[in-house]
Amino acid sequence: MSRPVDVGDLKEGQYVIIDNEPCHIVEITKSKPGKHGSAKARVVALGVFDGVKRSFVKPVDAKVDVPIIEKRSGQVIAILANSVQLMDLETYEVFETPIPQEEDVRSKLANGVEVEYWQIMGRKKIMRVKGG
DSSP states (O other): OEEEEEGGGOOTTOEEEETTEEEEEEEEEEOOOOTTSOOEEEEEEEETTTOOEEEEEEETTSEEEEEOEEEEEEEEEEEOSSEEEEEETTTOOEEEEEOOSOHHHHTTOOTTOEEEEEEETTEEEEEEEOOO
16 A cells, blocks of 8 residues: 655655665755756665665656555564564454564564564564563
């Protein structure tokens, strides 16, 4: 799920969809309008799920898709070889999600720990461990 937004309204720290992948914007540079064209914006972003750097250049009045991020709470049930089994604390749905690449999050994972996970475009990712 996403919604359209003007490129000129994007700011660093927001999220945008590039190549059908949700990305976190790390840099935006805007050029002035020239004699024969409109102002352009260059957006550099990192993929939320894969960490790959992506960028695009578009006119500031062009539309781009911004993902709708659903932030939810879950509890770790089990840590498997390369995934984590979570239970949603509202719906009690049990599902598996990949182990996060971020070392500070991965080191705090344990059975019974409460985490915040984001659901973006039908995919889930553990973003942080709540509490201690």
